[in-house]
Amino acid sequence: MPGMRGRVDMRFLIRGVRVVDPTEGLDGVYSVLIEDGIIREVSEKVLMMDDMAVIGGAGKVLMPGLFDMHVHLREPGYEHKEDIHSGTLAAARGGVTGLLAMPNTYPTVQSAEVVRDIKKRIDEKAVVEVKLTGSITKGLQGLEMSDIQEMIIEGIVAVTDDGRTTMSVDFMKEAFNTIKPHDMVLISHAEDHDIVEGGAVHEGEVSKELGIAGIPAAAEYNIVRRDIALAKETGAKLHIAHISTKEAVQAVREAREQGLAVTAEAGPHHFMLTDETLKTAGTLAKVNPPLRSEDHRQAVEQGLIDGTITCIATDHAPHTLEEKNKDFYKAPFGISGVELSLAFTYSHFVKTGKLDWTSIVDKMAVNPRVLLNLPVPCVKVGEKANLALFDMTVERTLKNENMVSRGKNTPFEGLQVSGDVVMTMYDGKVVYRG
Secondary structure (H helix, E strand, C coil): CCCCEECCEEEEEEEEEEEEEEHHCCECCCCCCCEECCEEEEEEEECCCHHHCCCCCCCCEEECCEEEEECCCCCCCCCCCCCCHHHHHHHHCEEEEEECCCCCCCCCCCCCHHHHHHHHHHHHCCCCCCEEEEECHHHHEEECCHHHHHHHHHHHEEEECCCCCCCCCCHHHHHHHHHHHCCCCCEECCHHHHCCCCCEECCCCCHHHHHCCECCCHHHHHHHHHHHHHHHCCCCCCEEEECCHHHHHHHHHHHHHHHCCCEEECCHHHHCCCCHHHHHHHHHHHCCCCCCCCHHHHHHHHHHHCCCCCCCCCEEEECCCHCCCCCCCCCCCCEEECCCCCHHHHHHHHHHCCCCCCHHHHHHHHHHHHHHCCCCCCCCCCCCEEEEEEEEEEECCCHHCCCCCCCCCCCCCCEEEEEEEEEEEECCCEECCC
16 A cells, blocks of 8 residues: 555455454454444454455564663763664654653753654654653663652653662652552663663673673672662662673562562563673674573573563664664674564564464553553554554565664674564554555
8 A cells, every 4th residue: 555654544354364462352354344444344254345455464463662761862971872763763664653752852852842842753753652751860870850740740650760770669669659640660771870881781691601791690689689679668660671690580470479569561672581691693692781680581481481571672673784883892882773663572482383473462562551541542443543453464684774663783694583563553643565
């Protein structure tokens, strides 16, 4: 359907497609009629209509649009890496119709004024939904509290110092106590700065072999354990970002078994790759938290399988290749990936039988929105189309240069991957069509 991008005055049928929508209890083959951006029919009958475009659904899965709750859009301040328009185009390319933007921009999202400015930019440039986090401390420096209450009034949906850890227990308690009445979540970048300074990769056999200073697994676990204790003390909601170690996964598992409001996310690079990737991809595999050893990777994978880790989020961190093409100590941390996550998750979990489609849609579309108190889109008659259509039959070789994101910095060059997003709809409009 060429020329459909962004149009709402359209009528088309997705015929005989597998629809997966946990909220509506759907996992079966249906024909879905969309007219003027509204879902008009979801039928088990094979609809035959001659006066409209038809998309064949064989080999495809239709699901609610995904929500990536960990994305760095870089605007304002670092638009040479990414901006709101390019970042949301990349999200749409990956079937992501909503995302949570991290606050480590310039200026940092630390006041009502900055929130208002970025919301205006979003209204002008974004092609999918963008929700904002506010920083816990000004400039992420851990020295002075941000204006959290004012930012809540302006519409932030979570607080975090992502990119840094808030080392002050007093500031953490204040943040927890401020957000609790709003049923808001604090997102923890768990990294004990007292023991990681100077580290660039996971501390282990590979770091020794490469002669690079390591970041110990304890750096993550120390802060996860501390923050769980603070969440228990304050009764507030805690979410662990980009979890990467077996000890942290176990700590979250135990906290959830105790009934605490503790959740966690993991990204594809942490459930797919290990620090062995550093030997071939170099600084393109430098990320924070770092790629760990196989025992940690397996623990993250198991945490996703058993439900300890409730969300899959990319920590999309675009950089220029010029910035990445430096030595391990000078190159920035980060991997670009918002447009690749669904294909990675399908290839790693669904195709191998480790998780079913319902579990994947829960972790990538439903759970993040529920955690952030956002409406969950569904495949339902009368709803505006907010959908991702994924073709399971596609086999492709990844090339970084083909990425939509301005950030081409991934360690996935040459990787064989199964499946691809072929259409994304947000707010009744086609925002990506392959």
